[in-house]
Amino acid sequence: MEKTLNILEEIAAKTRERVAEEKNKVSLEEMKQQAESLNTETGFPFENAIKEGSLSFICEVKKASPSKGLIAGDFPYVEIAKEYEKGGASAISVLTEPYWFMGSNEYLKEIRAAVDIPIIRKDFTVDEYMIYEAKVIGADAVLLICAILDDDSLKKYMQTADKLGLSALVETHDEEEVNRAVKAGARLIGVNNRDLRNFTVDINNSLRLRNLVPDNITFVSESGIKGEKEIRELAQGKVDGVLIGETMMRAGESRIETLKSLIKAGQI
Incomplete structure (x- = not known):
């Protein structure tokens, strides 16, 4: 039980080691200069894509993933991203965490070159360096997880993202974290339906916490969303967006059709 209880802390600690190694290759100052030389007047395409319509x-x-192990032995990631775009996705989430999720910055760079819709870099942001890096590799948004950030870091990282024209999706999983995210001024709040202590999933977590988030903040439900029934419940619960991973990854050749039918189920 202890192992799963601290999975987030374990990933965060490993990520700090990874960032220290990356800083030896490209310094913070250099990464910052690269990021700030890019277009920062972006208009925040990621959050605008989630706001539109249904x-x-x-x-x-x-x-x-840590809960499922290897999900995709065969992993044509650029083709998968293109299928998402073709199927009607508003945005794409790309894992760049290499140890538990077998992700890579290279995946995001290549996907960025292949699709037009916005991309969020899904990683465990524990250092400002990672926000500059996200900008450099082509992301439109970053994930900030309340459980691994104190209030000062959360606010600082949101400000850095803002300055670079990146959206920040602030991930929460309980009332206290939702309140912290609202207080910090988050424009995008996500609720993780997976309890990382035991990996159980309950989409009622999103429905319950939705009521704590003001309507002017974009609300995203994350994890464990399997089919049309849950999609309908979330749409009826005034959720603005869903982040859906394993279900789409396992859809294989029927990926586009699966996505289209889920999108249709969400149109209430």
Whole structure:
């Protein structure tokens, strides 16, 4: 039980080691200069894509996860991203965490070159360096997880993202974290339906916490969304967007059709 209880802390600690190694290759100052030399007047395409109309779909490109292990042995990630775009996804989430999720910055760079819709870099942001890096590799948004950030870091990272023209999806999983995200001024709040202590999933977590988030903040439900029934419940619960990963990754050749039918289910 202890192992799963601390999975987030374990990933965060490993990510700090990874960032230290990356800083030896490209310094913070150099990464910052590269990021700031890019267009920062972006208009925040990621959050605008989630705001538009009915329930929006953020489809995830991931090879593995801590709860499921290897999800996709065969992993044509650029083709998968293109299928998401063709199927009607509003945005794409790309895992760049290499150890538990077998992700890579290269995946995001290549997907960025192949699709037009916005991309969120799905990683465990524990250092400002990672926000500059996200900008450099082509992301439109970053994930900030409340459980691994204190209030000062959360606010600082949101400001850095803002300055670079990146959206910040602030991930929460309980009332206290939702309140912290609202207080920090988050424009995008996600609720993780997976309890990382035991990997159980309950989409009622999103429905319950939705009521704590003001309507002017974009609300995203993340994890464990399997089919049309849950999509309808979330749409009826005034959720703005869903982040859907494993279901889409396992859809294989029927990926486009699966996505289209889920999108249709969300149109209430």
